[in-house]
Amino acid sequence: MRSAPCEVLLIEDNPGDVRLIEECFRARKISYHLTHCDTIDAAIRLVTGYGANGAPIPDLILLDYNLPRGDARSVLDAAANNPSLAHTRKAVITSSIAPKDQQDSLQAGAHAFIYKPADLDAFLGTVGSKIAELLGA
């Protein structure tokens, strides 16, 4: 387990999911520092700014694929174009079952495509273990 809390950028518009994702960290006792935004525009601003604005570089970016007003892939593209994020793990988190979304996400540079289960224990289990895996925790 790492001494410093890991830096996490969560782009998610559903407060219910924000709480659930935070619970995944707590349940696994992963110490974390969360930056949260809930729009694509804000996310792109943040992602493009890393390395220039002095904000701490995230270890993990978790991106809800179904954000309103915009294409989640543009956030992934922005992240891929920022060399400061070369070591950042990126994961798309979604309730979509469409194989095409998964394909597109991985193609746009996501390291994982995490499905949100409709069951509390399944959510904490699946999403939690994926997060731990991505952080190497």
Next chain:
Amino acid sequence: MSIGVTSKVFSAAGARAAPLETQDRVKLLLVDDDRDNLLALQAVLEPLNQDLMLASSGIEALRLCLDNDFAAILLDVRMPDMDGFETAEMIRTRKRSRRTPILFLTGYRSDEQLFRGYDLGAVDFLFKPIVPEILQSKVVVFVELCLSEQLSRRQAEELARTEQKFRAVLEAAPDAMVITGVDGIIQLANSRTDFLFGYSREQLIGLNITCLIPEWTPPGAVGNGFDVTAPVETRLRALTRNGQRFPVEITRSPFESHEGLLFTTAIRDATEQAQAEERIRRINSELERRVAERTTDLTRSNEALRQFTWAASHDLQEPTRMVLTYAQWVAKTAAPKLDAQEIEMLKCVLENGGRLQMLLAALRQYIYISESGDEDWKLIDFNAAVQTAISNLEGMISDSGAAVVCDPLPSLESIEILIVQLFQNLVSNAIKYRSADPPRVRISGELRDGGWQFSVADNGIGIEPDYLQYVFGVFKRLHGRQYSGTGIGLAICKAAVDRLGGKIWVESTLGQGSIFHFFLPEKNPV
């Protein structure tokens, strides 16, 4: 006056008997005031087999000329009261006998008599004593002349009658009929032509047919003749005398006549037909427009419905997931603080939330199946597809103790996820609606005409005949809560089979089991 006919002459005349090979007889008039002479003439001419009429005076001869046509008249010159010349003069004044050949019989040669005779239209003189051979020969000439005249007249009459019939046919024709030469010059036209084109018959004759139909050409030559099977030419424009245009269709046929090669052109006024066609065309295009309009409307409403269903199933999914997850969370953390009744209430929330979640997932699946694209077609091993379906149902199969067997299946061009889903839903259905016996499911496939028929047979509870028609409907559930299910599994199967261009149906015996069949038309069998 004596003719001095001898018996020798009579026998010689026998050689000239029946000189004409015809059954037609002509009339000959013999005129002499001497009864004996008349009988002698009659005896000489009898062998000619013609009708001989005798007159013993000019008056009698004239009377007979009123009622009869004679091939020739043999007229004695010297007769009392009215002599031969006077009689001839009178005969000539009558229209009927104006041209009848007259042979004068006379006892002596005199130039004066000859002049007078020829002047009166005599064709010949016979001098007494009469030599029977000469008399016969001369009369035969006139008989033949008369007969051949009669024949020509009859032929002319026959020709006229034929012509009349031909014209009657021509006139009765519903079409304008025009006969032209190769040059297109009109030689004959019927009254329908006058009517249709506004020319008089006289104006039409000699006119070129291209004045009526500018596009007219003689029928195409084929080999040595003309193409008599030339089809009807449609959509030609005709021109009336006033310059009005109207549509016609024509047929042309060539025929040889004594005037050379001629063409009959039948011209049919196609105005009504063209109007009818135009009406049909307008109706058709109006129909097409309406169909296109309706199709656009339907496509639009279908698309709207599709988007609505998709959005509804997705947008409902998120809040449903939240409700369910957080209800579970509450149940987890607050359970120790809740009394029995509150726990029951929470359980109700969880159960229904779970069910809502499942229905939405099934609905999404249904939409997804119905919309899979053509690019997903590939060669599918149906055995592998069944294995995938069975492994997806592993938990259900082992929990129920079901035995699922599968006969060898073919590889076919198809869409894999649809096939897996089909078998998965049918097997899951077979196990779900089980009887008290351990479920037994048998999957088989059979080559049929034009494709493959697959069957999934079970030993479950079966379906009541009245409900067979409902099983493939969306959200149609025949059973209460003792059988879990979304009511959409078989609807998904139907959507999948529809998508693959096949059909699905079920046979069932209540209490003994069901067999679901689906037929997939062959695309590229291997």
